[in-house]
Amino acid sequence: MEEQYQDKAPEFQSRLDMTDLRNNLERVKAEIGKVIIGQENMIEHLLVALLSNGHVLIEGVPGVAKTITAKLLAKTISVDFSRIQFTPDLMPSDILGTSVFNVKEADFKFKKGPIFSNFILIDEINRSPAKTQSALFEVMEEQQITMDGVKYQMEEPFLVVATQNPIEHEGTYRLPEAQLDRFLFKIEVGYPNLEQEIEIIKNQHNNRLEDKTDVVQTVISGQQLKQYQQLVKEIIVEQNLLEYIAKIIVNTRENQFLYLGASPRASLALLTASKAFSAIRGRDFVTPEDIKEASFAVLRHRIIVSPEREMEGLTADEIIRQILESIEVPR
Numbered sequence: 257m258e259e260q261y262q263d264k265a266p267e268f269q270s271r272l273d274m275t276d277l278r279n280n281l282e283r284v285k286a287e288i289g290k291v292i293i294g295q296e297n298m299i300e301h302l303l304v305a306l307l308s309n310g311h312v313l314i315e316g317v318p319g320v321a322k323t324i325t326a327k328l329l330a331k332t333i334s335v336d337f338s339r340i341q342f343t344p345d346l347m348p349s350d351i352l353g354t355s356v357f358n359v360k361e362a363d364f365k366f367k368k369g370p371i372f373s374n375f376i377l378i379d380e381i382n383r384s385p386a387k388t389q390s391a392l393f394e395v396m397e398e399q400q401i402t403m404d405g406v407k408y409q410m411e412e413p414f415l416v417v418a419t420q421n422p423i424e425h426e427g428t429y430r431l432p433e434a435q436l437d438r439f440l441f442k443i444e445v446g447y448p449n450l451e452q453e454i455e456i457i458k459n460q461h462n463n464r465l466e467d468k469t470d471v472v473q474t475v476i477s478g479q480q481l482k483q484y485q486q487l488v489k490e491i492i493v494e495q496n497l498l499e500y501i502a503k504i505i506v507n508t509r510e511n512q513f514l515y516l517g518a519s520p521r522a523s524l525a526l527l528t529a530s531k532a533f534s535a536i537r538g539r540d541f542v543t544p545e546d547i548k549e550a551s552f553a554v555l556r557h558r559i560i561v562s563p564e565r566e567m568e569g570l571t572a573d574e575i576i577r578q579i580l581e582s583i584e585v586p587r
Contacts, residue, residue, distance in 0.1 A: 272491070272540035277307075277484045281536055283475045284332045291328055291468045292321050293459060294452035300536070301443050301553055302329055302417070306481065307488045307532035310440025310525065311396055311416040313381070313431075313557065320445045322419040323379055328472050330375040335413060335478040338373035342384040344427060348391035352401050366403055371395055374413055374478060381418035382428045389435055392416070396438040413481050433516070433560075440525050442557035484535075491531040492541040496586040501526050501547060507579045508559050513570060516560035526554045544585045552576055 281303050288299055298314065302325070305312045314322045330337040340351060353369035370376070371392075381389075395401050399410040418439070421428075436442070448456060463471070476484075501523055509517030529550035530542045556572045565575075 272487060274487070274535060274538045274540060277487060277535060278538045280476050280480070284329070287332050287472045287475060288325065288328045290471045291459075292325055293455045294448045295321055295325060295445065298322075298325060298443050298445050299329075301441055302326070303536060304529055304532040304550070305417075305440050306333075306413075306415065307484055307535055308440055308525075308528045309413060309415070309485050310528065311438060312418070313436070313439040313442045314417065314419045314445060315422050315442060316419075316445030317423055317447075318421060320447065322445055323377065324468060326377045326417045326419070327469060329417075330377065331469055331472045332475045333375065333478065333481060334474050334476065335374035335481070336411075337375045337377070338370040339377045339379065340370050341379050342381050342388070344383060344385065346384045346388050348388055351388065351391050352395075352403060355404060364404075366406070366408075368408070371401070372408070372410065374411060374415070376414075376416045378416060378418040380420060382420040382431055385429050386432065389429070389432060393435060393438070396435075413478060413485065436557045437519060437521055439557060440529060441553040443553055444556070488528075488531050488535050490540075491534055493527065493531065494541070494586075497530075497542055497544065497547065498527070500544060500583070500586050501530070503583050504547070504551060504555075504579060507583060508555065511575065511579065513562055513565045513575050513578075514559050515562040518555055518558045522554060522558045526550055529554055544587075548580050551580060 284303065285299060292299065302312060306329075314326070316322050327337075327339075340346075349369065351369050351371050353367050353372070355364040356367045357363075358365045395410065396416055399412070399414050401408050401410075420431075504526070505518050505520075505523045508514055508522075511517065526547065530546040533546040533550055534540070534542045552573055555576050559572055559575070561570055561572055561575065
């Protein structure tokens with residue numbers, strides 16, 4: 257639903273130089289587009305999350321290119337990449353690492369796990385139980401882990417992209433609300449339309465002998481990405497727009513259709529994501545359209561629809577749309 261709020265602002269002279277950022281992100285889109293047909297909304301939100309230095313949860317049925325898109329995005333950036341396949345028997349030490357006894361030194365040495373990387377893809381995140389899920393709490397929020405009383409800091413940039421299947425429930429575990437709140441975005445991925453489906457089939461037929469990831473080239477270095485993230489922080493947000501963000505969040509807490517509203521972390525996430533949306537469009541200031549466009553992905557996993565309304569078929573996205581329509585847009 258967020259597509260209807262996409263900004264159509266004309267070109268103008270920006271006070272911050274966004275040319276390099278915008279051009280390179282367009283190149284990233286083009287590289288991913290060599291393999292992925294459609295899914296522009298998912299790709300754009302992933303880029304916004306990169307600029308925001310925020311984690312992403314991608315939800316969709318099997319086969320809609322969730323995992324391959326994340327892998328291709330990681331390849332366009334010159335950073336370390338790690339993939340973790342979540343399973344019911346996965347232990348926290350399989351993610352974080354463990355202490356191993358060194359016979360020569362007669363002491364224990366910490367062996368780092370796959371979470372020690374820049375870009376981490378967690379496939380089927382809802383397939384592991386709460387004990388394993390809790391291993392991600394500290395690292396996703398504070399970009400560090402504490403093991404045997406010692407703190408280990410993650411190297412920046414640090415981004416977790418997780419996927420999950422909303423249909424299959426056997427052998428899956430619901431993610432705790434505290435963990436969901438640590439994701440900047442929840443992106444819902446649907447099926448392609450008929451034209452896109454035809455293009456996908458043609459693309460696979462014409463490139464059937466090639467590895468999909470081989471055709472994608474690296475575009476951005478890790479240092480460039482950190483510079484872009486810093487540039488996004490400098491984007492201007494007027495006072496009335498800060499108040500607009502606060503009104504949206506407070507409305508979720510007072511909404512009669514919601515059992516749980518959004519926390520102050522959601523306010524900060526909406527602010528950061530709105531800045532990133534303006535950046536990828538070459539602007540150095542946030543507009544109400546940026547805030548509206550970011551609201552769906554920022555809020556849909558942070559609010560809980562009341563059981564009565566959920567039984568009536570009311571969704572989180574529909575309530576977010578109603579909230580946006582009920583609040584006066586600042587001009």
